[in-house]
Amino acid sequence: MxxxxxxxxxxxxxxxxxxxxxxxxxxxxxxxxxxxxxxxxxxxxxxxxxxxxxxxxxxxxxxxxxxxxxxxxxxxxxxxxxKEPRNRIRITASMSFAPQSLAAIAHVRARHPDLDIEFVIKNFTDRIEAVSAGDADIALIRGEVDRPGLETLELGVEDLLVATSNQHPVSAFSTVELSELAPYPLLLPPRHSQVLIHSVVEDAFVEVGRRAQLGPPIARDHAAILDVITNPRAWTVLYASTVAEVPRTGLCLMRERRNRLRVPVSGIVRTGAADAPGMASLVHALRRTVTADSSAPPAPPQQAGGAPDER
Structure with a gap:
């Protein structure tokens, strides 16, 4: 055993x-x-x-x-x-969390100059294992984790933005209702690789009494934004924090009109670790940066880019 x-x-x-x-x-x-x-x-x-x-x-x-x-x-x-006690906090996250994390780190270091804060990039599974094993102090994820010995700290929510070609029938608007998207194919990676995004979108459509029309799954070597540009009637969703990463033309970004497409952003820590020196300040700073990032308006089409990101 x-x-x-x-x-x-x-x-x-x-x-x-x-x-x-x-x-x-x-x-x-x-x-x-x-x-x-x-x-x-x-x-x-x-x-x-x-x-x-x-x-x-x-x-x-x-x-x-x-x-x-x-x-x-x-x-x-x-x-x-x-683990040897150290005056250090190690954050583990995906690269998509870097902007919020670096802003929070700068804020905490200004208040705690003797505190060493590290930012380590890991995939989703390795992040959780690192916190569980004590190799990291907090893992930033989208969604939640239920595991003995770990607790979830709510940091905020992040919007999923609707992305279409600028030739799509609904692309003339800055916001869109889910029911308006129901007739058009939704392009996402396979469900097993993006369970969170699929669940959020499915639940949102249930709320409006409709069902998403899934198109062919996006292959691992494809980008969602390129697929919707080449398929003008399709649409996809992008995390709000990632839309400015890769400049693209021909893309239109919209918010869902009723704010139904939102995912929770969480910090995963070992049970009781939220009281460690400096951790309370870091969590507070992360809550500010996550909220600020989610409330930012969509980037103009010529500056937008990215693809559905892992958690």
Whole structure:
């Protein structure tokens, strides 16, 4: 038995779905099923009742669940305890968080000149693991994380901007209603690679009683903005903080008229770490920069660019 198997077991027990647990853990469904089966073999009992329609905990799985949560919480505490105390905060994030982070870092350093703050770029999974292991103090993500030993600090929300070709039928407006976009194909990366964006868009369409018309998934070697420019009736969404990264022509950016396309921005820390020296100031500064960035108006079409970004 190892921590990884317990982590996968917990994910399945909370999602009650091997496919959803695999998406949450960023591994394949076959891999998570294999690891859970190995755990069951080692324990000599079944942890789940499986059928084609439902996954349920067995009595043994129900008894194991709180123990697994406790073990993983102790794992995080053990890593944290082994780290030498330092007057340093390490932030881990994707590059898309750099503008907000650097502004917040500058503000905190002015108030705490003896505090060393590092900014480390990692992918989503590695960010969470780094905080859990004590290699980073706070991970910036879009969305939330539910894992023993970690807590989520709300930093604000970020708008998803609607991007179309400037030849699109709705491109003449600065704002657009979701119902106006329903007849047109929405271009996004595959759902398994962008669960958050797909969920936000789907929920927003449910709210207006419509359904998004998904076009072909965007290939990994393609950019969303290029695909909508070459397909004048299609549309996509971009994080507001990324729209000025790559100058493009022929693109139109709009906000959703009722502000339904919004994603939460969060800081993930170890439980209790929000009280560490300087952390409160950093979280406060990040809340200011995230809010300011989200409220900024869309860049003019000739300055806009980017693609749906990982979290």
């Amino acid at each position: 190892d921590f990884r198997q317990l982590r996968y077991f917990l994910a399945v027990s909370e999602e009650l779905s091997f496919s959803k647990a695999a998406q949450r853990c960023f591994i394949s469904q076959s891999a998570i099923s294999h690891q859970v089966s190995k755990l069951e073999q080692e324990l000599g009992t079944s942890l789940f009742e499986r059928s084609t329609r439902v996954v349920k905990l067995t009595p043994a799985g129900t008894r194991l669940k709180p123990i697994a949560q406790e073990v993983l919480s102790l794992e995080a505490k053990a890593f944290a305890a082994a």
